[in-house]
Amino acid sequence: MPERNIEFGKYGARGFKGHEAVARQLDDLAGYIATPVTARRGLLARLHYLTRSDHARAAARAAGLTVTDRTLRAWLAGTRAPSKRNLERIEQAYRTVRRENVARYLLARLNREGRGTRVEIHPLNQSQVDRPRQRVVEFRTLNVRRWDRIVAAWAAGDDQELDDAWVDQVVDLGSQWGQYEYVTNVGFAA
Template sequence: MAGRWTQFGLYGANGVPGWVALGREMDRQVTGIKSPVDTKRGLAARLRYLDSPAGREAMARAGITTRPRTIAAWTAGTRRPLPVNRQRIDEAYWDLRRRNLAIDWQRRLARTGTRIEIHPVDQRNVTRGRARDLTVRRVTVRGYRIWDDIIAAWINEDGEMLDIVWDEIITDLGSDYDSYSHVSSIGFGI
């Protein structure tokens, strides 16, 4: 598995495990409603988005146990949810956004793949003579199995699986693949 640097940062390198950077980049690409859930507009938009069987499942996962009649009153604007439920509505909204985007990503990425740009660890503070010669690397990741694994691990917040998949990605870099088990960041377009 990736991350064989047993004492990462001992000489001053700065970065995160590659699988963490992969998850962060996927999270960064999830966009949605900008208005806060505490505003009338933000709450109404979230409730409209959650008005579906998948949305009700997301609300249940977030811990919303109110009756459908209460949710209908929230949607109509005749009642306002308590702060704890507004927070849960927001969690349900972002959960559903992630899941809906994941479905779209699985269709597109498995077929076409995508190029991932891997930025090596920051070595500005590395002890003189200990820095490695690392450059930005680019690798194209394609295939149904690998993207299914990446997206399933991301949705389920399964760090162990993301680590395994990251290891598969960096092995395509050749003999210095382990130098990219920790990175400063990664980027890709979906």
């Protein structure tokens, strides 16, 4: 695909892929539990979220939390503590289930009945690049009207699809869209 960067950072530019910034922003909008899973309060909050209904339990099992109901009850009662590996599984299952639960809500908020959401794209950081090699890249805004592919890829955790969906939106910036493949921040609100 034209305009893709092959050797990003070769001369000292810093930033990260635009789709990663979009995923971070969507994660912020999802409103995860702030207390870490290693704290008792955070563990209990995640376990209650994952076990509050039969549907939530099934989603947690599908997301990789495959322990017995007896083990879950022991964790909730505090008689046993999950291992480090199980804590990671609990966190991953919680994030996966939370993404699936809020995806439809976020999609409706971001699409705004076809009006879309304004996105601010902050360009990559070129402060470490020698002056003759710096490009003129400026702050840009873009109104994204179709968030369906972006939110679906984010909810599924599919980075490649999220990248493709984001690039499909960024090409609306014009012939220089490749300059915004790497950014310092992408901001929007729902």
